[in-house]
Amino acid sequence: MNLHHLDLNLLFILKTLLEEQHVSNTALSLNVSQSKVSRSLQKLRLLFKDELLVKSASGYELTAKAKDISSSLNDVLENIGQLVEGKTFVPEHSTRSLRLFALAPYAHQGLPRLISDIQRQAPNMLIEVDSKPKPPFESLIAGEVHFALSANQPSSSENSLYRIKVGGFEYCLLMREDHPLAQQDLSMADLAGATLGQISLDGRQAFSLGAQLKSQARLEPDALPGAAIHVTDFCLAAAIAESSDTIFCMPASFAQQASQGRDLMVKPLPPELQNDSQDLYLYWHKRYHMDPMCIWVRELVKQLF
Structure with missing residues (x-):
């Protein structure tokens, strides 16, 4: 491949194309004309000798080669940025992109002050x-993001990650105001017999509160409660709780916000679970451990939290 005529702008357009998987959406995202994106796609197809983006029954999808390119393109662009800026990082002059991953409750907890x-x-x-x-x-x-904010623990196979603590969560219960259990202090046995909901932010359906109930309430194995409904959104959980007997366990800050102006009540967990909390961590991969921009962000996080 002759790189003498490679336009680096094509790589930035390719990055957005691979993310959006649509020419029109890419044009909107980059604030350029659709025809420019189409011309760039044709040049990229010639450059990589591959279609990259093909039509499918559901719209467009990436070819196998495009998926391979996507896995390394962020690193390539990151290295180009470091090459231009050099080994030092000057915040007031930097035009680099900082990419973060954080599910809703973690983002609300840790990102506003940092951003x-x-x-x-x-x-x-x-x-x-x-x-x-x-x-x-x-x-x-x-390698798609520089940092991830999470209360989860990485598996033993994910041993290339570093982390620093940035906060934590206290949990509580959310139910409708006229729920049969609303006017009493809740016990483990009360919850074991209640209709429980689970907010599965990352798509997992493991019901940790159910395991706690089994342990603390000494339930028989076949009496282990399961979640009657799984949702991935806090607002939907609040709406379901308001219109049914379903009880949700969620971070106290979200429960307080969700209950404002609605027929909802926030209740403490049973005493056996009131010490349960989750620490929130900022994670990063070793590939960015010595990156000047990431070092600066980590120092900023240490000052803030």
């Missing part, structure tokens, strides 16, 4: 936040 400080000190940087429900370390391992 505010980054924008103040590095006004020309682009901050991209991905909050789509998926396993928390997937994007981090793939």
